[in-house]
Amino acid sequence: MATTSTCTAVAAVEPVFTQPERLALAGFLAGYTGLTREAYALDLRQYASWCQQHHLRLFQARRADIECFARDLEARGRARATITRRLCTIAGFYKYAVEEELLEHSPAAHVRRPRLDYESHAIGLDRNELGALLVAAGLGHPAAHALIALLALNGLRVSEATGANIEAPVRVLVPAAPLALVPGAPG
Numbered sequence: 001m002a003t004t005s006t007c008t009a010v011a012a013v014e015p016v017f018t019q020p021e022r023l024a025l026a027g028f029l030a031g032y033t034g035l036t037r038e039a040y041a042l043d044l045r046q047y048a049s050w051c052q053q054h055h056l057r058l059f060q061a062r063r064a065d066i067e068c069f070a071r072d073l074e075a076r077g078r079a080r081a082t083i084t085r086r087l088c089t090i091a092g093f094y095k096y097a098v099e100e101e102l103l104e105h106s107p108a109a110h111v112r113r114p115r116l117d118y119e120s121h122a123i124g125l126d127r128n129e130l131g132a133l134l135v136a137a138g139l140g141h142p143a144a145h146a147l148i149a150l151l152a153l154n155g156l157r158v159s160e161a162t163g164a165n166i167e168a169p170v171r172v173l174v175p176a177a178p179l180a181l182v183p184g185a186p187g
Helices: 018-028 036-054 063-076 080-099 125-138 142-154 158-162
Strands: none
Touching: 018 036, 018 063, 036 063, 036 080, 063 080
16 A cells, blocks of 8 residues: 655745845836836846746846856847847946935946947838928928928839839929028028
8 A cells, every 4th residue: 555645845036136136126116007017027027037047036146147147148149229228228227216215226327238220221211301302392382392292201112203214313302491480500
């Protein structure tokens, strides 16, 4: 006959975050809404996960730990802009904790961030560029305004808007805005 035994031992589970860490995380994220809050929450989740994997509490981290986190992101092929944003989020989190007197000093205060390219890799116009383009087109010939509106507002390609052969060069002349409309220009 086989005998079985049961054990009623209770294992103590240590919480992932201390109370001050929880207060800092909740308070920091409460200052943001929408997509910004979601992005910051993701950044902090990834950082907290990395800290946990390295047996490190958030409020025990030092500058070298945060820089190791950044090097780990680089090693995993993250873009420099992504790494910089994550480091900015972490720095903001620790700054909040210091301001709320939950932490004596920020370990992220002097963390080096990757250099970013100054040239934009954006493939579209930003809001200001689009506005300037529409103003310039509105001051010109009505056909130019219509073409620019089709291109800018509907996302059409030049060949779609003009019906032109894509192999043939297409020239679209848009008159520049008069100097009087340019801020700081004489006139």
